[in-house]
Amino acid sequence: MANITYIEAISKGLWEEMERDKSVFLIGEDIGPFGGAFKVTKGFIQHFGEDRVVDTVLAETAILGAATGAAVVGMRPVAEIQFADFVTTGFSQLVNNTASIHYRWHVPCPMVVRLPSGAGIHGGPFHSRNPEAWFFHQPGLKIVAPSTPYDAKGLIKAAIRDNNPVLYLEHKRLYRHIKGEVPETDYIVEIGKGDVKREGRDISVITYGSMVHMALEAAEILQNEIGLSIEVLDLRSLMPLDTELIYSSVRKTGKVLIAHEDNITGGIGGEISALINENCFQYLDAPIKRIGAIDTPTPYSPPLEEFFLPNTKKVVVALKELAAF
Amino acid sequence: MKEEKKKNIQAPWADLKLSNEKLIKIYRDMLLIRRFEERAAQEYGKGKIGGFCHLYIGQEATGVGAIAPLREDDFIYTAYRDHGQAIARGMSSKGCMAELFGKVTGVSKGIGGSMHFYDLSKGFMGGWGIVGGHPPLAAGSAFATKYQGRDSVTICFMGEASTNQGVFHEILNMAMLWKLPIIFICENNGYGMGTAISRAMAGEHLFEKAAGYEMARGAVNGMDVIEMYREMSVAIERARKESLPTFLEARTYRFRGHSMSDPGQYRTKDEIDEYKKRDPIETFGSDLKQWNILSESAIEKLEEEIKAEVQEAVEFADASPQPSIDVLYDNVYA
Numbered sequence: 322m323a324n325i326t327y328i329e330a331i332s333k334g335l336w337e338e339m340e341r342d343k344s345v346f347l348i349g350e351d352i353g354p355f356g357g358a359f360k361v362t363k364g365f366i367q368h369f370g371e372d373r374v375v376d377t378v379l380a381e382t383a384i385l386g387a388a389t390g391a392a393v394v395g396m397r398p399v400a401e402i403q404f405a406d407f408v409t410t411g412f413s414q415l416v417n418n419t420a421s422i423h424y425r426w427h428v429p430c431p432m433v434v435r436l437p438s439g440a441g442i443h444g445g446p447f448h449s450r451n452p453e454a455w456f457f458h459q460p461g462l463k464i465v466a467p468s469t470p471y472d473a474k475g476l477i478k479a480a481i482r483d484n485n486p487v488l489y490l491e492h493k494r495l496y497r498h499i500k501g502e503v504p505e506t507d508y509i510v511e512i513g514k515g516d517v518k519r520e521g522r523d524i525s526v527i528t529y530g531s532m533v534h535m536a537l538e539a540a541e542i543l544q545n546e547i548g549l550s551i552e553v554l555d556l557r558s559l560m561p562l563d564t565e566l567i568y569s570s571v572r573k574t575g576k577v578l579i580a581h582e583d584n585i586t587g588g589i590g591g592e593i594s595a596l597i598n599e600n601c602f603q604y605l606d607a608p609i610k611r612i613g614a615i616d617t618p619t620p621y622s623p624p625l626e627e628f629f630l631p632n633t634k635k636v637v638v639a640l641k642e643l644a645a646f
Numbered sequence: 647m648k649e650e651k652k653k654n655i656q657a658p659w660a661d662l663k664l665s666n667e668k669l670i671k672i673y674r675d676m677l678l679i680r681r682f683e684e685r686a687a688q689e690y691g692k693g694k695i696g697g698f699c700h701l702y703i704g705q706e707a708t709g710v711g712a713i714a715p716l717r718e719d720d721f722i723y724t725a726y727r728d729h730g731q732a733i734a735r736g737m738s739s740k741g742c743m744a745e746l747f748g749k750v751t752g753v754s755k756g757i758g759g760s761m762h763f764y765d766l767s768k769g770f771m772g773g774w775g776i777v778g779g780h781p782p783l784a785a786g787s788a789f790a791t792k793y794q795g796r797d798s799v800t801i802c803f804m805g806e807a808s809t810n811q812g813v814f815h816e817i818l819n820m821a822m823l824w825k826l827p828i829i830f831i832c833e834n835n836g837y838g839m840g841t842a843i844s845r846a847m848a849g850e851h852l853f854e855k856a857a858g859y860e861m862a863r864g865a866v867n868g869m870d871v872i873e874m875y876r877e878m879s880v881a882i883e884r885a886r887k888e889s890l891p892t893f894l895e896a897r898t899y900r901f902r903g904h905s906m907s908d909p910g911q912y913r914t915k916d917e918i919d920e921y922k923k924r925d926p927i928e929t930f931g932s933d934l935k936q937w938n939i940l941s942e943s944a945i946e947k948l949e950e951e952i953k954a955e956v957q958e959a960v961e962f963a964d965a966s967p968q969p970s971i972d973v974l975y976d977n978v979y980a
Contacts, residue, residue, distance in 0.1 A: 393786075425758050
């Protein structure tokens with residue numbers, strides 16, 4: 322075991338998969354000598370060479386399209402989109418071309434798109450987006466969003482080995498803020514499996530990514546303050562969702578808070594809420610609550626951004642309301 | 647023209663080492679595409695084929711001339727007007743017609759339709775329905791084969807209108823920068839749907855769009871199957887031996903509308919008639935006759951054979967089952 326950061330865990334996972342399988346290669350902007358905008362691929366080009374760490378021109382459509390074209394002839398590309406916001410430039414490739422290949426051709430399209438996502442680093446409107454809801458709606462794509470170094474490494478390895486296109490959401494604010502124990506041995510975190518990060522009896526918080534840590538803090542605060550027992554369910558995989566784990570938690574607690582950093586309207590929390598209503602209605606003791614960013618573009622100004630984003634305090638307030646219902 | 651040719655002591659293909667069998671195959675492929683599509687138009691009229699259907703009639707020399715010099719391990723990407731290239735690549739007329747009919751026996755099992763033919767075993771990588779959407783995939787294919795140390799070549803057909811998409815420039819730049827074994831064949835039929843190229847492109851010479859990337863480039867008479875074959879052979883050699891891309895503008899013309907629902911009011915009958923005088927199949931057929939490769943009776947025999955093949959394809963498509971609803975959810979994921 323090593324105690325490493327979230328970003329180191331991603332790098333280690335990538336490194337190990339590249340050592341293991343020569344069909345894995347990296348493609349993206351400034352991932353070579355520069356080491357990537359966030360230094361995830363620092364040192365890779367020196368070790369693996371420029372054939373396998375492919376610096377591209379600034380052209381997201383070309384990156385995503387070329388990755389797709391390479392994937393269908395036996396490669397396992399890992400594309401880095403410098404900031405998740407920029408994936409919009411190549412949107413058509415992913416939702417039209419990449420997502421439909423296996424359905425139409427029955428040919429695997431094993432590729433990973435790494436998407437440095439999320440706000441809270443004062444990135445402003447074009448460097449802070451959470452892109453999951455744009456792609457959640459598109460059958461044919463898988464989406465994962467790790468919250469810990471352990472999951473980050475296990476999921477990048479699973480994503481690379483998966484025969485489907487996988488969008489890998491890595492939260493920029495977690496990169497160097499979160500450390501954790503990560504095995505040095507080979508392991509994967511299965512895509513489609515959530516994880517109960519804290520067991521509880523009274524309320525389920527269903528969440529992922531950076532919000533997992535706020536939910537855990539809120540749970541600790543409420544346990545200490547008023548003895549509330551909060552369960553924190555980390556989805557880890559957004560598509561497919563671990564619906565069984567969601568339902569079993571709801572059946573146990575009867576009260577649900579869905580928390581994501583993405584803004585509320587049209588966020589995937591709405592879909593999760595609908596699924597719970599359809600499948601666990603009789604177990605609910607309170608209306609399902611949602612918490613997320615407010616429905617505006619991401620503001621730059623630190624006080625505005627703080628107001629815009631969900632945080633531990635807001636999770637605590639929402640949970641107290643649910644407890645009182 | 648005829649008189650000049652008679653004076654020639656050499657056939658137009660004399661420099662190309664083409665056997666008589668290969669010449670006849672080239673002619674037969676063009677004729678099969680023509681008859682296949684004429685019949686597809688009829689079946690569309692009868693309601694057997696639905697949705698969108700874009701015919702290649704008039705452009706046969708471009709597709710056949712470009713594909714004929716390829717090897718079996720090469721890859722082909724194309725846009726939505728894809729019936730011709732698929733047939734030129736040897737995909738069966740039965741499977742192609744069945745796909746148009748939406749049947750499970752179709753080349754894409756009825757999932758794709760007219761615009762999305764596909765056959766990995768023949769390196770035919772589609773059939774892509776969004777203008778400008780597929781060239782990045784073709785570049786990815788060329789990147790992969792180079793990475794894997796294979797000497798396969800990828801060719802990428804595209805319509806001239808797609809060169810107005812931003813991604814066109816992304817990919818030309820990337821292909822040249824990375825020295826990819828790829829050939830871009832821009833089929834310039836003069837119209838992006840109903841908009842004449844003169845109304846859609848600044849500048850006169852489309853192939854010069856590749857000049858900014860210092861890529862080998864040129865315009866080819868896309869109505870002349872032998873000229874296509876010759877220029878493609880050079881480009882394929884460049885890709886295979888030197889791993890360098892080429893951009894070819896094939897000047898061609900479609901005799902029919904953009905799609906089945908196009909009354910074609912944006913061009914004159916005179917213009918269409920003028921191009922029909924340069925019909926690529928008739929021109930090549932008369933050359934073959936002149937050089938005693940095919941006799942009139944041999945051409946008639948070919949016509950008979952193809953007529954039967956197309957008839958068989960229609961009967962096969964008609965008799966084939968619809969895809970079962972059970973498969974609807976299959977294969978969304980691998």
